[in-house]
Amino acid sequence: MTVFGSGYRTLNVPLQPTWRRLQALAVTSFKAPFARRMGLLAYLFTFLPGLGNLIFLLLTSGLITFGDSAGSGPSPAAQSIYDPTEARTYLRLVTDQFVQFAFALTAWITCRAIARDRVAGALELLWTRGITPVGYFVAHWVGSFTLLALPTLGCQLLIYIVAYSTSADEEFLSNSFEPFLRAFAGSAVLLAVLTFLPLCISAIVSRAQLASILWIGGLLLLGAVSVIAGSIFRDVPGVGLIAPWRAMVELASQIAGTTEDDLLVESSLSLGFWVVLLGSLAMRRLRPTEALA
Amino acid sequence: MTLELQKLTIRYGDFTAVDEADVVFPSGACGLLGPNGAGKSSILKALLGLVKPTSGDLVLSGRSVSTDPIGVRSLVGYMPERDAYLPGLNGFETVRLCAQLSGVPKSEATRRAHEVLYLVGLDEQRYRPVAEHSTGMRQKVKLASALVHDPQVLLLDEPTNGLDPEGREEMLGLIRSVQRDLEKSVILCSHLLHDVEAVCSDVVVLFKGKVVDHGPTARLVEGAERVFRLEWTSDSPSPLEPLRLLDGVQSVESSSETAAELVCAAAFESRRIFDAVRDTGGAVRSLSVRRQSLEDRFMQALESAVETGRSLEEVAP
Numbered sequence: 314m315t316v317f318g319s320g321y322r323t324l325n326v327p328l329q330p331t332w333r334r335l336q337a338l339a340v341t342s343f344k345a346p347f348a349r350r351m352g353l354l355a356y357l358f359t360f361l362p363g364l365g366n367l368i369f370l371l372l373t374s375g376l377i378t379f380g381d382s383a384g385s386g387p388s389p390a391a392q393s394i395y396d397p398t399e400a401r402t403y404l405r406l407v408t409d410q411f412v413q414f415a416f417a418l419t420a421w422i423t424c425r426a427i428a429r430d431r432v433a434g435a436l437e438l439l440w441t442r443g444i445t446p447v448g449y450f451v452a453h454w455v456g457s458f459t460l461l462a463l464p465t466l467g468c469q470l471l472i473y474i475v476a477y478s479t480s481a482d483e484e485f486l487s488n489s490f491e492p493f494l495r496a497f498a499g500s501a502v503l504l505a506v507l508t509f510l511p512l513c514i515s516a517i518v519s520r521a522q523l524a525s526i527l528w529i530g531g532l533l534l535l536g537a538v539s540v541i542a543g544s545i546f547r548d549v550p551g552v553g554l555i556a557p558w559r560a561m562v563e564l565a566s567q568i569a570g571t572t573e574d575d576l577l578v579e580s581s582l583s584l585g586f587w588v589v590l591l592g593s594l595a596m597r598r599l600r601p602t603e604a605l606a
Numbered sequence: 607m608t609l610e611l612q613k614l615t616i617r618y619g620d621f622t623a624v625d626e627a628d629v630v631f632p633s634g635a636c637g638l639l640g641p642n643g644a645g646k647s648s649i650l651k652a653l654l655g656l657v658k659p660t661s662g663d664l665v666l667s668g669r670s671v672s673t674d675p676i677g678v679r680s681l682v683g684y685m686p687e688r689d690a691y692l693p694g695l696n697g698f699e700t701v702r703l704c705a706q707l708s709g710v711p712k713s714e715a716t717r718r719a720h721e722v723l724y725l726v727g728l729d730e731q732r733y734r735p736v737a738e739h740s741t742g743m744r745q746k747v748k749l750a751s752a753l754v755h756d757p758q759v760l761l762l763d764e765p766t767n768g769l770d771p772e773g774r775e776e777m778l779g780l781i782r783s784v785q786r787d788l789e790k791s792v793i794l795c796s797h798l799l800h801d802v803e804a805v806c807s808d809v810v811v812l813f814k815g816k817v818v819d820h821g822p823t824a825r826l827v828e829g830a831e832r833v834f835r836l837e838w839t840s841d842s843p844s845p846l847e848p849l850r851l852l853d854g855v856q857s858v859e860s861s862s863e864t865a866a867e868l869v870c871a872a873a874f875e876s877r878r879i880f881d882a883v884r885d886t887g888g889a890v891r892s893l894s895v896r897r898q899s900l901e902d903r904f905m906q907a908l909e910s911a912v913e914t915g916r917s918l919e920e921v922a923p
Contacts, residue, residue, distance in 0.1 A: 321725055321788055324718070324756035328680065328709030337706035341695070348694040348735075433737070434690035438700075438751065441654045441684045442707040443676050601656040 334444055335452040342456025346422055356460075359418060362410035363468025369395050370472055374479050397476035398485065400492035400499075400569040403469045407500040408562045411465055415504075416529060419511045423457040424524035427515040427599075446599040450516065457508040465504060469497055492570070499568035503561045506584055510557060513591035517598050532558055551579030560584045607633050607681075607758045607791040609653070611817075613662035616648045623648040625815040626662065635785045635792040637802030637823065640812030646795050649812075650761060655679050667758055680708060683757035685748045687764040687795075691736035697723060697747045698732040701754050708755035715754070722750040726780060742773040749780065759791040760784065766801055778804045831856060834868040835894045836879060842888020849882050864891070 346352035373395045396402055407415075427450070430436055439449055473493050477485055511528040518524045539556035546552045554560040554576065563580035566572040609631040616624040624645040640646050651657035653664050655675025664671040669678050692700050698719055705715035723732045726746040731739065736747055745765065752760055765781060766774040782805055785792045796802055802809060803823060811819040838845060846866060850858050854871040861867055868879070876893060883890050 321721060321753075322718070322756075324710065324714075326711055326714050329706070329711055330709075333711075334707050334709055337703060337712070341692070341699075341703055345694055429693045433693045434686065434688045435692045437686040437688060438690040438692065438704065438748075439707060440656065441679065441682075441686070442704060443680055443709055444707055 328443075331443070331448065334442075335448050335455075338439070338444070338449065338452035339455040339459070342426055342453045343459050345426070345456070346460070356418075359411070359414040359464045360468065362406055362414065363464050363471070366395075366406055366410070366468065367472050367475060370397060370476055371479075374476070397473065397480070398489035398492060399571075400496035401571040403472065403493060403496035404499055404565060404569045404571055406469060407465050407503055408565060414464065415461060415507060416532065418461055419457070419507060420525040420529050422460060423508050423511040424515045424528050425521035426453045426457060426512060428518055428521040428524045431519060432521070440601060446601055447596070450512070450595065450599060454508060454512055457512060458504055461504050461508060462501070466497060466500055469493075469500060496569040496571070499565035499571075502568060503565040506557075506561050506564075506588065510587060510591055513595035516595035517591070532556070550574070551576045551583075554579050554583040557584065557587050560587075607667050609759065609791075609793065610665045611649070611662070612665060614649070614652065614659055614664060615661045616645070616652060616657060616815075617660045622815055624652075624659075627812070627815070627817045628662075629810055629817045629820050631791075631793060631810060632808050633791045634808065635781075635794065635806040637799075637806035637809040638793055638795045638812065639799065639802060639809055641797075643814070644812040645815040646812055648815075650684075650763065650795065653678065653682065653761065654684060680755070681758045682761050683752035683755065683759070683790075684761045685745075685752040685763060685765055687767055689741075689744065689768075690748060691739075691744060693737065694735065696733050696735050697728055697739065697743070697750075700736055700747055701732075701750045704751040705754040710755055718754050718756075719750070722753045723747075725753070726750045727776075741768040742770075742776075745769060745773075745777060746780075749777075749784075753784065753788075753790075757790070759793060761793050761795075763795045764797065765794070766796070766798060774798075774801075781805050831872060832870050832874055833896050834870060834876065834879060835865070835892075835896075836868060836883075837865045837891040837893075838883055839889045839891050840864055842883065843886050845883045845886045845888055848886055849879065852878055852882060854878075 346356050430439070436449075440446060444452075473489070476489070482488070511524070514528050514531075515521070515524045518527065535556040536558060539553040539559055542555065543553035551563075554563055560580045560583040563572070563574075563576050564584060567575075567577040567580060611627045611629050611631075614624055614627045615622065627645070627649070638646050638649070648657060649664075652659050652671060653666070655671060655678060659672065664678070666678050666681055669681065671678050692703065695703065701723055702712075702715045702719040705718055706712060710718065720732075723746075726749050728743060728746050728750065731743055736744060739747065745768075749762075749765065752762070760781075762781065766777050769777060778801060781792060781794070784790055785805070792805065794802060794805055806823050808821065809819075809823045810817060836845075836849075840863075842864075846858055846860060849855055849866070849868060854874040855868055856871065857869045859867050876895060879893060880890055
């Protein structure tokens, strides 16, 4: 085998900054489920709640009508359920309707991201290039976040634009923009934490399946504990927020302004605890020397 | 390209992995030899910026690892020893991502990935997931990944690991071609010293964190003894004692009733063995000779160091 005359060239282009390098890794992480056709189909399935909301909006706004109801417009009852000027209309897509998909995606994709790389020896291939372990983690986080954001934040944005475009109300923008923005921000924070925690678990453990089991098992177990604790300590506000998912939903609701309770501090503290605990364990495990163990 | 270890010391707690190593790796192909725990991996880690030297420095083409670890990393193409691939990606995607992570823009990375995969001999297999590749193909993907960003120096850690003899020769030929035709400097870490002899013009030997020898591979090999494998006919008397008395014969070890292995000086002539056997009234059935390899010499020096309690530096040939 000779390489003589192979056309190998000297590199004569300016090198990219760090964020562009990490972007390449984030895109690879995002595209991980699409390596197989079944993965792509499964992912498209997660758009159902968002698309269902969009169809419901079109129905309630009277843009889609069926049979005798044609021309009669939306019923007041339907409009009260689906009011595009209210923050909870957008937020419940993430906190209620997308829950099962969110858990499935984080267990299937996020929990496997780093653990799978570790098993395959990819850390050695990646960290010996122009990126750091922290950059590597952030790239995977962005990839996972984007994966969950498209069927949720993407659909929220689409629904809002459609609602604005089809609204006859001239005050729609001024009435709805702030609630939408707050719901959007609350949802984004929820998704950021929802992808950060399982990615930390993926970085801590050595096997992808174990990471998935720990994540889902931990959510269920802490959910059960929070229910029991809530029933025992009824007078203590926010005791149920020891469960990460409940804390995420509460924090998102606080940001969106869709709840009467004032539990912003409690939910932030609860999530802060989990983020710091798992984050520090993950960073401890993702030492540079691990790449050349 | 020159790599300089300047009084490099790396400690992990109380354990000293590299102890004031002070050596210059010349451009071209240079082997890095040493048994497990000699400090090879620590030097690799330090060169790749993954471990901070306790004292001293590594300087690659004027860039210091202490002050510019990422910059040094961009000059190095690293081929890891362990099986390493990116799950779910095919060979082409793996090499392209490696180029992008090294800072090559996407369009250029795409072109270069195809070029280096062609260069290492991966044709249509580049579109198959690396997880489905054979060991040989994976090694080629790793080599292509190491080459794709046009590094000044290739750091190859056990590049023939897990390959069959044919695959080994192909990989060694490829490395020789890369070094010669692409004018890349190569630092080859291997426990298969045949690989080092086959590829490297220079060698650095490490033992217990110290550089115990360095210089041209030819110098280390040329002064080597000759090892003869002698067999005589069953009706011949044993020639062992007369052989031991010959000038230049360092040792004679019987391997069976009619066979022995002789370690002789480099200039020893085989004719004298024939004469000695004939003088005892016997006849030679076969005589084969081989030059003592770098591995033999290295192991011999290590054994001698252990037996005599002297440092390898003192006993190294």
